[in-house]
Amino acid sequence: MPYGFIYDLTKFSQSAFNILLQTACEIGVTKLFSINAKRLVKFFNLDQLTGLNLAEAVTLVEDLIEVQNANSLQRKRFEKAENRALLVPHCARSHMDRQCMADFNPEIPSYNCNSCQEDCLVNKVGKLGKEKGYDVYVIPGGSCAEKILRDKKYNGVVGIACGHELKMALDLLKKLDIPGQGVILTRNGCANTNFNMESLKRLL
Ligand code: SF4
Numbered sequence: 001m002p003y004g005f006i007y008d009l010t011k012f013s014q015s016a017f018n019i020l021l022q023t024a025c026e027i028g029v030t031k032l033f034s035i036n037a038k039r040l041v042k043f044f045n046l047d048q049l050t051g052l053n054l055a056e057a058v059t060l061v062e063d064l065i066e067v068q069n070a071n072s073l074q075r076k077r078f079e080k081a082e083n084r085a086l087l088v089p090h091c092a093r094s095h096m097d098r099q100c101m102a103d104f105n106p107e108i109p110s111y112n113c114n115s116c117q118e119d120c121l122v123n124k125v126g127k128l129g130k131e132k133g134y135d136v137y138v139i140p141g142g143s144c145a146e147k148i149l150r151d152k153k154y155n156g157v158v159g160i161a162c163g164h165e166l167k168m169a170l171d172l173l174k175k176l177d178i179p180g181q182g183v184i185l186t187r188n189g190c191a192n193t194n195f196n197m198e199s200l201k202r203l204l
Contacts, residue, residue, distance in 0.1 A: 002164040005056045009186040010194050011049055017186070017196060020044060024061065025068040037061040063163025067182045070170055071203070077179035081156025086129040086136045086204070087145055088160050089185070091193045093138070094120035102138065108148060111138035125160075125200065132204045134158070142169060149176055156180070158203055160195050162188040 009017065020040070027036040037058045041047055047057040093100050094117050101116035115123045122138055129136040137148055142165045149157060149172075157180045159169055166182035173180045181203040187194040 002168070003056075003059075003162060003188055005052060006189050007050050007052055007056070007060055007187065008194075009050065012044075012186075014196075014198060016044070017199070020064070021068060021199065024065040025072055027065050027069075037065060040065075060163060063167055064184055066170075067163055067166045067184055070166075071181050074173075074179040074181065078156050078181055081154075081179060083152070083154050084134050084156040084158070085148060085152065085154045086125070086134040086158045086160075087148070088122055088125050088129075088136060088138045089193060090122075090138050090140045091189065091191050092121045092125075092160070092185075092195065094122070096191045104140075108137065108151075109140065109144050110148070111140075113138055121194065121197075124197065128197075128201070129158075129204065134204065145169060146172055146176070149178060154178060158183065158200070160200065161185060 012020065023040060027040070040061050041054065041057045046052070046061065047054050050057065052060065090111055093102065101114040102111040103114065104111050113122050113126045117123060126136045135152065139145065139148070142161060145159065155178060157173070157178055159166060159180060160183045161169070162185045166184060169180065169182070183195050183200045183203060185193050185195050
């Protein structure tokens with residue numbers, strides 16, 4: 001878990017979250033990340049709503065701005081990609097113990113979800129991704145991404161992770177010359193993480 005703090009943005013309504021993403025995207029163009037991140041935190045009362053201190057909330061929003069900005073810069077190239085992967089964090093599984101019936105294949109490396117729980121986020125996103133023509137990987141960490149992207153020669157990728165990991169992934173995408181789109185986790189942690197399905201649908 002790259003951040004030293006836990007955040008939870010799931011208390012935001014869908015419309016408030018959309019405005020937050022849109023504003024972050026517009027701010028990204030200005031490059032004045034830190035000044036505007038502080039304003040955004042205040043405007044959305046993010047520190048109070050999430051229980052984060054101001055510095056943590058600003059870090060979170062700065063990363064959100066950077067990811068949104070990268071998404072818009074890479075969008076056109078990404079849309080032309082025909083061979084796409086969707087990388088889902090394993091911590092979004094509804095169970096992290098034996099109750100999860102997924103098989104782990106260390107060769108890929110990825111969990112293969114066996115759809116044991118209808119309302120499990122990983123189950124839902126797996127079905128959605130496959131419907132949209134993606135190869136879906138449920139990965140135990142960001143370090144697995146490079147092997148997957150290289151082995152299958154993908155030319156487009158959507159990743160779901162916390163803002164910090166998505167930022168680190170930008171260097172990898174640059175190195176591999178692959179356009180990507182990032183969906184930031186709305187709740188981070190080692191288990192029970194969450195992301196916004198509507199935000200994902202818009203990017204796929
Ligand atoms: S639906 Fe898939 S990921 Fe979720 S608990 Fe079951 S096997 Fe694991």
